[in-house]
Amino acid sequence: MTITCKGAVLRRIGCPQPYAESRPLSIETITLAPPTASDVVVKVAGAGLCHSDLSVINGDRGRDVPMVMGHEGAGEIVELGSAVTDLRVGDHVAFQFSVSCGRCRACRGGRPNICEAAPAARSRGELLSGGSRITDAGGATLRHQAGVSCFAEYAVVHRGSVVVIDPELPLTEAAVFGCAVMTGVGAVVNTANLRAGESVAVYGLGGVGLSGIMGARVAGAGTIVAVDIEEAKLDKARTLGATHCFNARDPDLDAKVREATAGGVDCALDFAGAIPALQSAYAVTVRGGRVVTAGLAPFGAQFAFEQGDLVSNEKQICGCYMGSCVPVRDLPRFVKLYRSGALPVDALIDSIIGFDELNAGFDRLAQGSALRQILAPHGGPRPT
Ligand SMILES: NC(=O)c1ccc[n+]([C@@H]2O[C@H](COP(=O)([O-])OP(=O)(O)OC[C@H]3O[C@@H](n4cnc5c(N)ncnc54)[C@H](O)[C@@H]3O)[C@@H](O)[C@H]2O)c1
Numbered sequence: 001m002t003i004t005c006k007g008a009v010l011r012r013i014g015c016p017q018p019y020a021e022s023r024p025l026s027i028e029t030i031t032l033a034p035p036t037a038s039d040v041v042v043k044v045a046g047a048g049l050c051h052s053d054l055s056v057i058n059g060d061r062g063r064d065v066p067m068v069m070g071h072e073g074a075g076e077i078v079e080l081g082s083a084v085t086d087l088r089v090g091d092h093v094a095f096q097f098s099v100s101c102g103r104c105r106a107c108r109g110g111r112p113n114i115c116e117a118a119p120a121a122r123s124r125g126e127l128l129s130g131g132s133r134i135t136d137a138g139g140a141t142l143r144h145q146a147g148v149s150c151f152a153e154y155a156v157v158h159r160g161s162v163v164v165i166d167p168e169l170p171l172t173e174a175a176v177f178g179c180a181v182m183t184g185v186g187a188v189v190n191t192a193n194l195r196a197g198e199s200v201a202v203y204g205l206g207g208v209g210l211s212g213i214m215g216a217r218v219a220g221a222g223t224i225v226a227v228d229i230e231e232a233k234l235d236k237a238r239t240l241g242a243t244h245c246f247n248a249r250d251p252d253l254d255a256k257v258r259e260a261t262a263g264g265v266d267c268a269l270d271f272a273g274a275i276p277a278l279q280s281a282y283a284v285t286v287r288g289g290r291v292v293t294a295g296l297a298p299f300g301a302q303f304a305f306e307q308g309d310l311v312s313n314e315k316q317i318c319g320c321y322m323g324s325c326v327p328v329r330d331l332p333r334f335v336k337l338y339r340s341g342a343l344p345v346d347a348l349i350d351s352i353i354g355f356d357e358l359n360a361g362f363d364r365l366a367q368g369s370a371l372r373q374i375l376a377p378h379g380g381p382r383p384t
């Protein structure tokens with residue numbers, strides 16, 4: 001059926017801060033077309049504010065607009081396309097932001113997170129099955145963000161953009177699994193393939209980086225170094241398992257990390273989206289070690305290293321998209337780890353907000369004063 005509901009539309013990139021005043025996200029009435037055969041309709045219960053959204057809003061990694069924002073979230077299936085036979089109305093699902101075709105070289109190689117068909121649909125703001133399902137009050141087409149657009153009461157997405165989750169999991173908590181948790185934990189257990197006892201350094205302690213700290217602890221890391229420019233983030237990392245914490249503004253950062261780790265770490269992970277963080281990560285990695293970068297710096301940002309150092313020290317530098325995850329394999333696994341207490345991802349959530357606070361929420365994310373704020377489009381528990 002056609003659904004008319006509320007959604008957050010980005011119409012102008014690069015509005016000045018504070019966003020609470022410039023209001024880059026306008027809360028509008030949007031219309032969702034009925035699902036095509038391969039789509040599903042989700043009633044969104046929670047959607048996380050991620051730095052990747054902020055990078056679109058501030059123009060660091062701009063996209064064509066107008067676009068309904070939101071790529072990390074969870075909800076309940078309310079309608080199925082005619083060809084979707086493996087889901088039921090009422091199923092709880094988490095969104096995942098990199099839908100895959102199942103047929104390209106990457107998919108055939110078991111790496112659906114880097115499906116070759118996905119980037120073209122994403123840059124057009126369309127679903128993998130083609131076209132957008134969203135229009136504004138005047139009937140103009142609105143783009144989907146990452147095939148999702150969950151800063152809205154309802155979302156129409158391709159079947160492959162959702163993963164069924166344990167119905168016992170509160171949906172506001174489930175919201176952070178599709179991006180922060182898959183990326184942060186996946187970077188450690190998939191991309192870095194961390195072995196028990198290895199030492200790690202994690203740069204950038206937002207929702208993604210703190211998930212990396214939790215992933216390192218679950219994987220049995222020996223020493224876990226945490227680095228950020230915000231002291232409060234370092235305190236949080238300590239509570240989640242970091243054994244050593246350093247402020248990135250310290251001019252002796254690299255030397256201090258090396259001193260704390262008997263010469264350097266086996267694996268350094270960047271979740272900061274800032275080139276100085278990646279440079280330090282590279283510098284503190286030992287001979288034979290690996291550097292994983294998942295942070296997304298502004299378009300065009302370059303990273304330099306001495307080629308001879310890479311060769312003679314046999315370092316590896318790996319990009320990491322969505323934690324190198326196979327979503328249907330990894331997301332339920334991470335949910336199980338959460339339910340066992342091993343991956344306390346609820347610690348990432350600092351507030352549940354309504355549409356009225358969405359722009360101010362991005363101010364808080366930009367200032368570094370928030371971790372994961374969850375938009376509850378239909379209302380929900382408020383912070384106490
Ligand atoms: N690769 C992927 O698939 C993927 C998925 C999600 C997010 N991301 C990217 O990961 C990054 C983190 O996302 P987030 O939502 O956790 O962001 P966030 O803003 O919550 O956290 C980023 C953290 O990095 C810190 N930081 C900034 N400069 C630093 C520096 N020089 N050294 C150390 N720390 C520094 C900030 O203080 C902040 O705590 C973003 O760039 C985001 O776009 C990538």
Ligand SMILES: [Zn+2]
Nearest residue numbers: 050052072179
């Ligand atoms: Zn994200």
Ligand SMILES: [Zn+2]
Nearest residue numbers: 101104107115
């Ligand atoms: Zn593919």
